Amino acid sequence: MKEKQYPQMIGNKFYSEDDLIPISALADFTFCERRAALHFIERIWEDNVFTAEGTILHERVDDASASEVRGNVRIARSVWLRSLVLGLVGKADVVEFHKTELGGVKLEGASGLWLPFPVEYKRGYLRPERSFEIQLCAQALCLEEMLGGNIPSGAIFYGKTRRRMDVVFDKALRTETEEAAKKVHELIESGITPKAEYSAKCKKCSLLELCLPKASSKASSYLAKAMEKE
Numbered sequence: 001m002k003e004k005q006y007p008q009m010i011g012n013k014f015y016s017e018d019d020l021i022p023i024s025a026l027a028d029f030t031f032c033e034r035r036a037a038l039h040f041i042e043r044i045w046e047d048n049v050f051t052a053e054g055t056i057l058h059e060r061v062d063d064a065s066a067s068e069v070r071g072n073v074r075i076a077r078s079v080w081l082r083s084l085v086l087g088l089v090g091k092a093d094v095v096e097f098h099k100t101e102l103g104g105v106k107l108e109g110a111s112g113l114w115l116p117f118p119v120e121y122k123r124g125y126l127r128p129e130r131s132f133e134i135q136l137c138a139q140a141l142c143l144e145e146m147l148g149g150n151i152p153s154g155a156i157f158y159g160k161t162r163r164r165m166d167v168v169f170d171k172a173l174r175t176e177t178e179e180a181a182k183k184v185h186e187l188i189e190s191g192i193t194p195k196a197e198y199s200a201k202c203k204k205c206s207l208l209e210l211c212l213p214k215a216s217s218k219a220s221s222y223l224a225k226a227m228e229k230e
C-alpha cells in the first residue's frame, strides 16, 4: 500500500511525530475523562477481566497471518495508522479493502479500486457504545489522511457473540471524533487529572481499585460541607 501525500492545511498546524497520542485514548476519554488522565498523564495501567479478555482477543488478531484475500475483499491485520492532522497514532485490528468501481484507493499488487473498511475487535456482546464508535472513526480518519478518499463506514466485531455492528462515519461522529482528539491533547498538555465521580460505568472500569471513585467523592463532599460550615 502506498502512502499518499498529506493534505495541505491553511491556518492550522500538523502535530509533530513526538506529539502523537494513541487512538485508544479517545475511547478512554469518551468513557471517562479521569480514566484517560490516569492512563496517559499518570501512566497507571491495570487489567481486569474485561480488559484481559480484550487483550487476548487483540492478540488473536495480531497472531493471524498478515493479510489474506477472500473474493472481492482483501484483509490486512494489525495495520499501523497515523494522523498528523489530529495528532493520533495506533493500530487497526483489521482493515478490509472491498473491491469497488468508484471512490476507492489503489493498492500495490492489486488491480482496480478498493474501499477501506476498518474493523475494531471488542469483547462482550453486540451493543452500541459511543466510545468504540469514536475509536473506529478515528481509525477511518487516519486511513483517509494516509490513503486519500472517503471512508463511509466500518464495523465493530464483538467477541462474545461473534457478531459485528456496522458503524456509519456520518458528520456528527466525525465532528465528535475530531473534538475528542483535540480535548485529549489539551487534557494531556494540562497535566491535570480530573476528580473522580462514581457512576454505574465505574463497575466496568479496570482502574476502579486504583481510582477509588467512591472514597474520593465522599472526601470531596465532606470537604465541601466543612467549607460551607466555615
Ligand code: SF4
Pocket (backbone or CB within 6 Å): 031, 032, 033, 034, 035, 038, 196, 197, 198, 199, 201, 202, 205, 206, 207, 208, 211, 212, 213
Ligand atoms: S473508576 Fe470510574 S471515575 Fe475512576 S477512572 Fe474508572 S470510570 Fe472513571
